[in-house]
Amino acid sequence: MTELIPAPRTFFWSAPGYQCVDEETTLDAGPGTEGVARWLRATVGAATGLPLPDGRDTENRIVLGIDPDLPAEGYRIVIDGFAPRIQGGSATGVFWGAQTFRQLLGPDAFRRAPVRPGQDWDLPQVTVEDSPRFPWRGLMLDVARHFMPKDGVLRYLGLMAAHKLNVLHFHLTDDQGWRVEIRKYPRLTEVGSWRARTKFGHRASPLWEEKPHGGYYTQDDIREIVAYAAERHITVVPEIDVPGHSQAAIAAYPELGNTDVIDTTSLTVWDTWGISANVLAPTDNTLRFYEGVFEELLDLFPSEFVHVGGDECLKDQWRQSPTAQARIKELGLAGEDELQAWFIGHFDNWLSARGR
Amino acid sequence: MTELIPAPRTFFWSAPGYQCVDEETTLDAGPGTEGVARWLRATVGAATGLPLPDGRDTENRIVLGIDPDLPAEGYRIVIDGFAPRIQGGSATGVFWGAQTFRQLLGPDAFRRAPVRPGQDWDLPQVTVEDSPRFPWRGLMLDVARHFMPKDGVLRYLGLMAAHKLNVLHFHLTDDQGWRVEIRKYPRLTEVGSWRARTKFGHRASPLWEEKPHGGYYTQDDIREIVAYAAERHITVVPEIDVPGHSQAAIAAYPELGNTDVIDTTSLTVWDTWGISANVLAPTDNTLRFYEGVFEELLDLFPSEFVHVGGDECLKDQWRQSPTAQARIKELGLAGEDELQAWFIGHFDNWLSARGR
Numbered sequence: 001m002t003e004l005i006p007a008p009r010t011f012f013w014s015a016p017g018y019q020c021v022d023e024e025t026t027l028d029a030g031p032g033t034e035g036v037a038r039w040l041r042a043t044v045g046a047a048t049g050l051p052l053p054d055g056r057d058t059e060n061r062i063v064l065g066i067d068p069d070l071p072a073e074g075y076r077i078v079i080d081g082f083a084p085r086i087q088g089g090s091a092t093g094v095f096w097g098a099q100t101f102r103q104l105l106g107p108d109a110f111r112r113a114p115v116r117p118g119q120d121w122d123l124p125q126v127t128v129e130d131s132p133r134f135p136w137r138g139l140m141l142d143v144a145r146h147f148m149p150k151d152g153v154l155r156y157l158g159l160m161a162a163h164k165l166n167v168l169h170f171h172l173t174d175d176q177g178w179r180v181e182i183r184k185y186p187r188l189t190e191v192g193s194w195r196a197r198t199k200f201g202h203r204a205s206p207l208w209e210e211k212p213h214g215g216y217y218t219q220d221d222i223r224e225i226v227a228y229a230a231e232r233h234i235t236v237v238p239e240i241d242v243p244g245h246s247q248a249a250i251a252a253y254p255e256l257g258n259t260d261v262i263d264t265t266s267l268t269v270w271d272t273w274g275i276s277a278n279v280l281a282p283t284d285n286t287l288r289f290y291e292g293v294f295e296e297l298l299d300l301f302p303s304e305f306v307h308v309g310g311d312e313c314l315k316d317q318w319r320q321s322p323t324a325q326a327r328i329k330e331l332g333l334a335g336e337d338e339l340q341a342w343f344i345g346h347f348d349n350w351l352s353a354r355g356r
Numbered sequence: 357m358t359e360l361i362p363a364p365r366t367f368f369w370s371a372p373g374y375q376c377v378d379e380e381t382t383l384d385a386g387p388g389t390e391g392v393a394r395w396l397r398a399t400v401g402a403a404t405g406l407p408l409p410d411g412r413d414t415e416n417r418i419v420l421g422i423d424p425d426l427p428a429e430g431y432r433i434v435i436d437g438f439a440p441r442i443q444g445g446s447a448t449g450v451f452w453g454a455q456t457f458r459q460l461l462g463p464d465a466f467r468r469a470p471v472r473p474g475q476d477w478d479l480p481q482v483t484v485e486d487s488p489r490f491p492w493r494g495l496m497l498d499v500a501r502h503f504m505p506k507d508g509v510l511r512y513l514g515l516m517a518a519h520k521l522n523v524l525h526f527h528l529t530d531d532q533g534w535r536v537e538i539r540k541y542p543r544l545t546e547v548g549s550w551r552a553r554t555k556f557g558h559r560a561s562p563l564w565e566e567k568p569h570g571g572y573y574t575q576d577d578i579r580e581i582v583a584y585a586a587e588r589h590i591t592v593v594p595e596i597d598v599p600g601h602s603q604a605a606i607a608a609y610p611e612l613g614n615t616d617v618i619d620t621t622s623l624t625v626w627d628t629w630g631i632s633a634n635v636l637a638p639t640d641n642t643l644r645f646y647e648g649v650f651e652e653l654l655d656l657f658p659s660e661f662v663h664v665g666g667d668e669c670l671k672d673q674w675r676q677s678p679t680a681q682a683r684i685k686e687l688g689l690a691g692e693d694e695l696q697a698w699f700i701g702h703f704d705n706w707l708s709a710r711g712r
Contacts, residue, residue: 113583
C-alpha cells in the first residue's frame, strides 16, 4: 500500500486497483480552490508534463472543492474510478489534500520535469480522510549561523508543504550574522551580514574556515519568501534575537553594546560558536533602535506571532556595567535576571500594542 | 527605454505609453505554442500572481502564435494597445519571445511569488523583432571540480533561458570528481564522486579545506535535467573527459590507468588543481569500459553532440609504459601525441557510428 507522510487519520481502498490521470485530465476547481489548482498545475503539472487545464465537462477530471463540514485544515480524498475528489474544510484543507494527492502519484511527481515521458500516472483507488492534531506545525530554520540563499529557503518551504508543516520559524539574527535588510539601519547588513572566517567543527576545535561567509535577504526577498510561503499555507514567524545573541548587531552599531564595560567598537561579527558575552545594553537608545527594527519587520511579516529570542543572555557585562546597574536600581529590579525579563517584556508589550 | 538583454535586432515604440496585463488577461496559445503558454503561466504567473488562463474571447489576451515567415528561432513581439502578440518562426522562437516579454514586465517578473500584491503590470507599447546571430549559444558548467546540486543546475537552466542561451555544456567528469551514475560501473560514483579534502586557493597554496566534497546525479536526476532543459529549448551536451582528466575514474577502477608505470590502486580522487599525470591507459580494456559508459550516456542525452574532452593529456606515463609503447608501435604511430589523437578518434568514430 502506498506510504503517506505524515500518516493520515484514515486510509482505505475505495475499490481494488488503480486509475489514471493523463493528457486529457482537467481540473475542476470549485470556488476558493483556485490557488490549489494553480499549485497543482505548477508542481504536479511540471513533474508529469500533463497540462491539467480548467474544465468540468468530462468525467476525466480532478474535482477540488470546499466542504464546510470538514475541519478547516482537514481534507478528504476519494479515488474510486470516477472523478477523483479532493475536498477540504477550507482552501488550506484542500491544499493539504493536494499534498497527499501528489504523494499518491509516487516519487516521480516530486520532480520538476518528466523523467519518463509518456508514462502512466496511476492513482490507487483509495479514500483518505485526514486532519492535523496540532494547529502549529513548525520548523525552525537558522539562517543566521550560516546564510541560506533565497532559492534554498523557497525549496525548504516546498518541502515543508509536502510534509504539511505550516509555520516557518525564521531565525534571522544572531551573534554570527544579521540576515534581513533594515532600511533605517543599513550597517546591520553592510557590516552585520558577513564574518571574516568561521570556526570549523566544535568551538574547542583549532580549525578555521579561512574565508568570508555571509549574505542577507533584501526586503523584496523577504516579501517573496512570505508570499511564496502564504501560497503554500505556511506562516513565516520572524525572529530578531534580543538581548543576547546580538553580537552581529553590536559589531554594526557599537553603541548598542555595553560601552561602559568593553570597547564595543572592536567587536566583529562573531566567527566562532557558543554563547557570546557581548549582549545588548539595557538603554533607551537600544530599545528605540530595536523598535525601529521591529517597525520595518511588522511591515514585512503579517504573522500574528513575532519571536524576540530571549534566551542565553550572559550577565557578565551587565554585572560590571554602571549603566545596567543604574537601570536595575531605577526599575526596582532584583538583579540581572529580572533585567533580562524586563527587556523582553518591553518588546512583548510593544508588539502586543500593535496587535501581534 | 526598457533595457533588454541580449539586445534585440529591432526595438521601437509602437505607440506612446504602456498597457496592462491583469487578473482578466488570458493566454491565446496557437497550435504548437502550448509549451510556451505553460512556461509563461508557471513563471510569469507565479511572479505576478496572475492566473493567465486559456482563452481567446477577449481583447485582454496575450496571443502566442507561429509565423513560418520568421526565422525558426526568431520572434516578433507587438504591443500596441491591442492584444499583445508574441509570434515566432517555431515554438522555439515563440519561447525566446516569451523571455523578452518577461523582461518587458520588469525585474519583479523574475520572482517566484508576487512581492507587491495588486501591483499593475505595465507593458511598454513596443515592437521587438529579433533572431539570434549564432545557432549555438553555449555555456559550460563544470560540476566535476565542484559538485552543484540538481536544484542549482535547474536554476542555472532558467537563467540560461532568460539570456536566450541554448546549449548547456555539462562537464560531468574530471580528475576531481565523477558526477553521473553509470549503472554498469557503480564505483564511478561510489568512489569517484567524493574526495577527502580540497586544495583551497591556487594549487601552490598551502591551504586545504579539510572536509569531504562530492555528490553526483542519478540517472533520473539527469533525465529531469535534460527534460527541464528541453522545455526551455536548451540542449544538454554531456562531456565525459578522456584520456586525460580521468583520475577520478582511475581511483574507482585502477585497471583503467597505466598500471605498468605506477600503482594505480593507490590513487584517490584528486584533491588539488592543475593537470594530473594520471591518464587512461590506451588498452582495449579501457576502450571497452568507456564504450559502456557512453552507451548509458547516449540513452540519457538526446543531444546530437557528445563531448569527449581530449585536452591536457600529459604523456609522462605513456612514455614510460611498455603497454602504451607497444600500442604506438602496433598502430604505426609517430609517438604519444598521435596516440592521444588515436584515442579520441576511436570515440569520434564510435559516436558517429551511432548517429552522434
